[in-house]
Amino acid sequence: MPRSSSGYQPRKTPVQRRSWRTRERIVTGAARVFAEYGYAAGTTDRIAAAAGLSIGSLYQYFPNKDAILVVLAQAHLEQTAEAVEACLSRPRPAREWLPELTSAVIRLHADNPRLHQVLFEEAPRPPQLLARFRQVEQDAVETAAALLRSDPEMHVDQPELAARMVLATIESLTHRFTSRSHHLDTAHLTNQIVTMTTAYLQTCRTPR
Amino acid sequence: MPRSSSGYQPRKTPVQRRSWRTRERIVTGAARVFAEYGYAAGTTDRIAAAAGLSIGSLYQYFPNKDAILVVLAQAHLEQTAEAVEACLSRPRPAREWLPELTSAVIRLHADNPRLHQVLFEEAPRPPQLLARFRQVEQDAVETAAALLRSDPEMHVDQPELAARMVLATIESLTHRFTSRSHHLDTAHLTNQIVTMTTAYLQTCRTPR
DNA sequence: ACCGAAAGCGAGGAATCCCTCGTAGCCTAC
DNA sequence: GTAGGCTACGAGGGATTCCTCGCTTTCGGT
Structure with missing residues (x-):
């Protein structure tokens, strides 16, 4: 369950080309993680790792775990x-x-x-x-x-x-x-x- | 995820008539709780409460949450x-x-x-x-x-x-x-x- | 009425998990 | 080249959950 602010809107819209790719990495990484571990065990830590990213960066793009799933x-x-x-x-x-x-x-x-x-x-x-x-x-x-x-x-x-x-x-x-x-x-x-x-x-x- | 000993066998077999009813209360309570809250939010605390029982007693009958579901x-x-x-x-x-x-x-x-x-x-x-x-x-x-x-x-x-x-x-x-x-x-x-x-x-x- | 065993109790330990926040690096425009 | 915003980092707070363990209450036979 999300403990953070409600809503599933992206937290910030990327402006540099670098961050567009990062967003994509998160989404595709999440797809792999959810498919392998299921929803509950598909933790945000794992998603960040699969995307080759730190957990903090992940939360710059998505306000909570469910937003990625959405x-x-x-x-x-x-x-x-x-x-x-x-x-x-x-x-x-x-x-x-x-x-x-x-x-x-x-x-x-x-x-x-x-x-x-x-x-x-x-x-x-x-x-x-x-x-x-x-x-x-x-x-x-x-x-x-x-x-x-x-x-x-x-x-x-x-x-x-x-x-x-x-x-x-x-x-x-x-x-x-x-x-x-x-x-x-x-x-x-x-x-x-x-x-x-x-x-x-x-x-x-x-x-x- | 279960943190306890593996297996889904009942922890102890009831001998007094009272405890047979208790076991039933747990199972029917769990059915209500799972139906209402889903699996993740269907916590053992809630199940125990729905069964009118303490959490400790629940674990006398089932080794872990999944055993009830099974x-x-x-x-x-x-x-x-x-x-x-x-x-x-x-x-x-x-x-x-x-x-x-x-x-x-x-x-x-x-x-x-x-x-x-x-x-x-x-x-x-x-x-x-x-x-x-x-x-x-x-x-x-x-x-x-x-x-x-x-x-x-x-x-x-x-x-x-x-x-x-x-x-x-x-x-x-x-x-x-x-x-x-x-x-x-x-x-x-x-x-x-x-x-x-x-x-x-x-x-x-x-x-x- | 008494006693041993069965059943019941619930605070709290241990383990996760989600997400924040202070800090540091990178990039682009000028 | 440098300023200022954009991006990245990751330890740890706060919350939640599963389950244990030492203790108390209740039961049933004698």
Whole structure:
């Protein structure tokens, strides 16, 4: 728990080129430390050491430990939002965007599953982060629902519900099969998730 | 992190009736505290207070904080194993056991989702617990695969893989939709999960 | 009623951990 | 070249947590 002043804003904005690099070193070092030690044992001392930095310098850039975690989490969140945007921005049938989106989500997580687990499950998520999280999720659901509604090959009964289920399935199964070692390679996993969600969507056809 | 002697065995076995009740008070108190405060802030002091007990007495029954958590987690694990056993013990079509199993899993989690989240995601899971976890999972997969193989209404191509996907989907979606408040009531959630997994299984038919 | 053992008590030791603050080095603009 | 701000340092304060240990209270059989 942070004992210091509240807030997660950066303490000072770097002006010299040197300090920009230092900030980057802290963030990437923190990613390594959190992934290896988890949240609780990922101490600020360790993060500073991993960044090749003194503890005092670290606190020139971040007001507290959680602020570093927030930066990491937000980066992942924005990456995800971008991927969703890229897959769902233009209208096209689910047959096209479903495999693409699944593959993108898996790719985003295959990178460093343990870190994501720490960021979004183990660590405490500040309200600010949670709000953005929900927003990205809600946007994705609404966009996907719209695509389903105008899908010429697919007539699902309740697009909102179907979209939520499909997106939840993609993300949940991705988390599950990348975090623990279930020896399911990326290609097979993508295949299985696409099979499952496609089958589901086809079952949700409106009876006519 | 535990500073004390390693191991998670109970420190002493109760002999008087009084102490059996005390042990129970500790476990139920810990469940409340972990659910409310999470793992890190669920201190042994708080647990002792919730159990109406002094900290010293608590350590007469458990060698360290994690040992209490292990008891809670194992209880849930065994409950799950029983539910799986009850649903998959005798051969019958997926049409019958799939809704039953889904409903049972959801019922087990609807109880206290926050506690399960703490037990299996937030808290560190000792190897002993992880081993049992994998064993229960593997048993369930193998049993379900056997059922799928002998299912007269369903001819899935790779029963092992299909069973793993189905079970993973049931558990993952249950966790997801019970932990965060997604205003999906139990009945609808069951329905959706059954729809999804059934649709998946029917897609996995062996071409003949 | 008595006694040995079981159960209960809680102040405090030892170990971390987060973060501050006084000090020292470095860089850029002039 | 030098002044003044920007960056880096790291010992240690303050807070928190897990767990121990010496002592007291309660129980159950005789």
